[in-house]
Amino acid sequence: MMVRLGRRGFVGGAVALSAALWMPRPGRAASAMGFDVARHLLSRTAFGATPAEVEALASMDFPAAIERLLATGHPKTATPAPGWVDETLSALRELRRKARAAAGKTQDGKPVNEAARLVRAHGQELRSWWIGEMLATNQPLVEKMTLFWHNHFTSSIQKVRYVPALYRQNVLFRREALGNFATLLKAVARDPAMLIYLDGVRNMARQPNENFARELLELFTLGEGHYSEADIKSAARAFTGWSIDRDSGQFVDRMQLHDDGEKTFLGQSGHFTGDDILAILLRHPRTAETIVEKLWREFVSFTPGPAEVKHLAAVFRGNNYEMKPLLRALFLSPAFRDPANRGALIKSPVELIVGTVHVFGLPVPDPTPLVRMTAGLGQALFAPPNVKGWPGGESWITTSTLLLRQQFLRRLIEATTVSSLDGNMAMARRGRRADRIQQMPEATMESYPVEGRSLRGASGEAQLGPTLTGVDKGTLLRALLPRKPIDAAAVEAGSPGAVVAAALLDPAYQLK
Amino acid sequence: MMDRRHFLLGSSALSVVLASRSALAEQRRRVLILVELKGGNDGLNTVIPYADPLYHRFRPGIGVPRDATMQLDERVGLNRNLEPLMKAWKAGDFAIVQGVGYPSPNRSHFRSIEIWDTASASDQVLSEGWVSRAFEGVQLPRGAGVDGIVADTNALPMTGPGLRTIVMQDAANFLRQAAAMKAEKDPRDDTNPALRHLLEVRHEVNAAAAGLHDKLHDGPVPAYAFAADNGFGHQLDLATRIVMAHVPVVAIKVALIGFDTHANQVPTQDRLLGFLASGLATLRENLIAAGLWNDVLVMTYSEFGRRVRQNASGGTDHGTAAAHFVMGGKVRGGLHGAYPSLADLQDGDLKYAVDFRNLYSTLAQGCWGLRRDFGQRQARPLDLIA
Numbered sequence: 001m002m003v004r005l006g007r008r009g010f011v012g013g014a015v016a017l018s019a020a021l022w023m024p025r026p027g028r029a030a031s032a033m034g035f036d037v038a039r040h041l042l043s044r045t046a047f048g049a050t051p052a053e054v055e056a057l058a059s060m061d062f063p064a065a066i067e068r069l070l071a072t073g074h075p076k077t078a079t080p081a082p083g084w085v086d087e088t089l090s091a092l093r094e095l096r097r098k099a100r101a102a103a104g105k106t107q108d109g110k111p112v113n114e115a116a117r118l119v120r121a122h123g124q125e126l127r128s129w130w131i132g133e134m135l136a137t138n139q140p141l142v143e144k145m146t147l148f149w150h151n152h153f154t155s156s157i158q159k160v161r162y163v164p165a166l167y168r169q170n171v172l173f174r175r176e177a178l179g180n181f182a183t184l185l186k187a188v189a190r191d192p193a194m195l196i197y198l199d200g201v202r203n204m205a206r207q208p209n210e211n212f213a214r215e216l217l218e219l220f221t222l223g224e225g226h227y228s229e230a231d232i233k234s235a236a237r238a239f240t241g242w243s244i245d246r247d248s249g250q251f252v253d254r255m256q257l258h259d260d261g262e263k264t265f266l267g268q269s270g271h272f273t274g275d276d277i278l279a280i281l282l283r284h285p286r287t288a289e290t291i292v293e294k295l296w297r298e299f300v301s302f303t304p305g306p307a308e309v310k311h312l313a314a315v316f317r318g319n320n321y322e323m324k325p326l327l328r329a330l331f332l333s334p335a336f337r338d339p340a341n342r343g344a345l346i347k348s349p350v351e352l353i354v355g356t357v358h359v360f361g362l363p364v365p366d367p368t369p370l371v372r373m374t375a376g377l378g379q380a381l382f383a384p385p386n387v388k389g390w391p392g393g394e395s396w397i398t399t400s401t402l403l404l405r406q407q408f409l410r411r412l413i414e415a416t417t418v419s420s421l422d423g424n425m426a427m428a429r430r431g432r433r434a435d436r437i438q439q440m441p442e443a444t445m446e447s448y449p450v451e452g453r454s455l456r457g458a459s460g461e462a463q464l465g466p467t468l469t470g471v472d473k474g475t476l477l478r479a480l481l482p483r484k485p486i487d488a489a490a491v492e493a494g495s496p497g498a499v500v501a502a503a504l505l506d507p508a509y510q511l512k
Numbered sequence: 513m514m515d516r517r518h519f520l521l522g523s524s525a526l527s528v529v530l531a532s533r534s535a536l537a538e539q540r541r542r543v544l545i546l547v548e549l550k551g552g553n554d555g556l557n558t559v560i561p562y563a564d565p566l567y568h569r570f571r572p573g574i575g576v577p578r579d580a581t582m583q584l585d586e587r588v589g590l591n592r593n594l595e596p597l598m599k600a601w602k603a604g605d606f607a608i609v610q611g612v613g614y615p616s617p618n619r620s621h622f623r624s625i626e627i628w629d630t631a632s633a634s635d636q637v638l639s640e641g642w643v644s645r646a647f648e649g650v651q652l653p654r655g656a657g658v659d660g661i662v663a664d665t666n667a668l669p670m671t672g673p674g675l676r677t678i679v680m681q682d683a684a685n686f687l688r689q690a691a692a693m694k695a696e697k698d699p700r701d702d703t704n705p706a707l708r709h710l711l712e713v714r715h716e717v718n719a720a721a722a723g724l725h726d727k728l729h730d731g732p733v734p735a736y737a738f739a740a741d742n743g744f745g746h747q748l749d750l751a752t753r754i755v756m757a758h759v760p761v762v763a764i765k766v767a768l769i770g771f772d773t774h775a776n777q778v779p780t781q782d783r784l785l786g787f788l789a790s791g792l793a794t795l796r797e798n799l800i801a802a803g804l805w806n807d808v809l810v811m812t813y814s815e816f817g818r819r820v821r822q823n824a825s826g827g828t829d830h831g832t833a834a835a836h837f838v839m840g841g842k843v844r845g846g847l848h849g850a851y852p853s854l855a856d857l858q859d860g861d862l863k864y865a866v867d868f869r870n871l872y873s874t875l876a877q878g879c880w881g882l883r884r885d886f887g888q889r890q891a892r893p894l895d896l897i898a
């Protein structure tokens with residue numbers, strides 16, 4: 001009786017929750033896709049899915065679900081932006097100057113670095129805001145594609161340091177997440193954060209800076225092997241003069257610093273500007289292929305087939321680089337639904353952390369611990385390791401990160417809110433004194449105070465939380481894992497709580 | 513002066529003894545400590561051709577003034593932020609290999625570091641790291657569970673089927689966490705590469721933890737503390753503890769990040785060179801104190817050097833050859849290789865003097881007694897190791 005009530009309540013709540021997401025119309029679907037396909041679709045296009053969300057989608061027709069998924073893409077966010085995002089460059093400079101003048105000394109007598117402190121504080125807020133948005137959004141695909149562009153057109157806070165520009169770049173990525181790649185490329189070349197990150201602000205006729213031009217060709221469009229060093233030099237000259245205004249921090253085209261001479265780029269000659277270079281790159285077949293290959297690795301499998309890439313790249317170019325026709329074709333391709341590709345990708349740290357918190361329905365009073373964990377697992381938002389971004393795929397899992405992932409999950413099994421997750425994960429201490437690390441007590445989750453829950457020890461189902469209570473063990477397993485568990489013996493035994501705990505610690509949970 | 517002479521005499525006498533022994537495999541193995549300088553360190557402002565007027569002409573803004581270098585001979589000097597290494601220089605166990613590079617250099621960060629990490633030719637893509645390749649066909653004792661430890665995140669030099677390499681930033685944490693992730697069995701899944709990778713990593717963790725546990729648990733502690741203001745010191749501390757605990761690894765890798773200096777280069781590079789020098793000097797002091805300095809070789813490397821001419825942003829763009837450091841108790845200190853000519857450039861870039869694969873051949877021989885040419889028709893080992 002208790003169980004049935006719980007289940008009914010759960011389903012009711014979940015339908016209300018997912019209505020905004022999917023607006024499922026059970027019964028009207030031409031042919032229901034079923035639980036496992038629905039789970040797969042959500043694992044790739046959202047940050048995890050609760051059993052109720054999977055069930056709600058399962059009764060839909062697959063192509064109709066894709067249409068609904070693509071129809072929802074608009075750039076509005078669910079959470080308010082941090083208060084400082086409209087600060088101009090000069091206002092921030094002034095703020096720092098004042099803070100420096102008023103600054104005291106730290107305990108060891110060194111002056112406080114106010115500028116660095118401000119950047120750190122704003123950076124922390126920005127990361128918390130985005131993680132919060134990923135958890136709150138009713139359009140997870142938009143956030144996933146925003147993250148995709150963040151990892152393609154990288155910029156790092158460590159170099160940019162003007163954090164409002166990074167927020168605006170994020171807004172740009174969200175605007176074009178399901179928008180148009182050509183529009184995005186042109187906007188990125190003028191984006192203040194990008195201009196700072198790849199030294200475009202210092203690119204002038206007298207002595208061109210090649211950094212942006214090189215990465216534009218190597219990483220953003222053509223890929224290595226499709227251009228020469230001379231092409232990079234020409235492209236750099238074409239972009240000379242594109243800079244940012246010292247006061248407003250906005251894009252400005254300084255005509256007097258532009259090299260108007262003739263350039264030869266990819267076999268064509270002319271008095272090219274930056275826009276001419278971008279137009280040539282958009283006409284080059286490799287540009288679409290580069291994006292398609294990357295999307296394939298994001299959504300389908302580690303190994304894009306050349307024929308499939310060519311086909312999808314043709315769709316992309318044929319639709320003037322509109323994202324929706326490309327994504328539609330990608331999701332509808334037989335490979336996407338091929339059961340062999342279920343669980344064929346490794347969850348990124350953001351997917352693992354945001355997804356798990358979402359599936360558990362844990363309250364998040366403050367996303368800071370989650371931000372720290374993504375960084376510890378190798379994905380510090382707004383601080384990719386280098387301009388190539390996070391390589392992803394197998395590289396997410398090393399001997400070090402696999403252990404930290406398991407540690408996070410074990411801690412989550414015990415937690416009632418994410419604030420209780422904020423222990424001393426190893427990565428948070430990088431750079432501190434070695435002797436302090438040595439003295440640190442056994443500060444792992446095993447000894448970390450537990451706030452009243454342990455799934456493994458749970459006697460009843462009350463411990464499971466709002467999103468999992470009342471679901472039978474078989475459905476729990478099918479919802480949590482993309483394939484059968486690896487350590488099957490551990491998963492089969494015990495209460496639903498024990499099953500969930502075992503499923504989370506199973507290697508298959510790392511897959512999506 | 514006496515010290516240096518004494519050292520040279522001693523070391524050459526020793527090398528005669530070693531060379532006369534036919535069974536090089538019996539030679540005590542040394543641990544190679546790889547130090548990656550991520551982002552492409554500007555070699556010209558590290559080992560500075562202070563006496564060359566061309567240097568000052570090409571770098572009017574960022575060139576290091578003559579009187580601000582620590583002069584090593586009548587032509588070149590060290591960046592003064594490397595001052596902590598002068599003790600090693602005077603003791604004669606600090607070698608500077610000048611003009612290290614390779615033919616047809618690639619200026620992409622990613623492709624070029626891949627070339628260095630795999631010891632491939634410029635137009636050849638290899639998936640195995642050069643340290644791993646050095647051990648092809650060599651049977652390592654399996655009992656230890658681990659052959660290489662990476663304290664940063666790039667494990668490529670030690671990646672390959674022959675070597676069991678783990679990535680870990682903190683030993684105590686690693687052991688605690690590994691204990692909680694015991695695999696009941698070692699199933700293989702041939703159809704899903706992602707799953708296969710996961711299971712392999714889990715297996716590596718279990719084996720390495722078993723091997724490391726006893727040695728590191730109550731291992732000796734370094735005598736001198738590493739600087740705490742950067743992650744580099746933490747990584748070197750871990751490396752030192754591994755060497756002191758006699759964990760039988762063939763190599764340990766650390767990295768110092770931030771050398772991608774396209775703009776306003778001088779303060780950034782100065783700071784990083786300071787970290788590098790104080791870290792390596794503390795490593796040396798610790799291993800000398802522990803009586804283990806003869807048992808290691810330290811090598812720095814970076815994906816490329818930088819353009820000779822500064823750019824308009826007070827920085828330098830991606831270039832080619834650079835000087836690299838080799839240190840260790842059995843290293844012949846001093847300048848090796850040849851400084852590339854600033855009057856004979858190729859498209860504004862230095863022409864290399866020493867192929868990095870010759871440096872690797874030298875270290876493979878000096879660390880592990882392995883003769884390796886890394887695909888060169890004729891490897892030309894350097895006279896670096898006594």
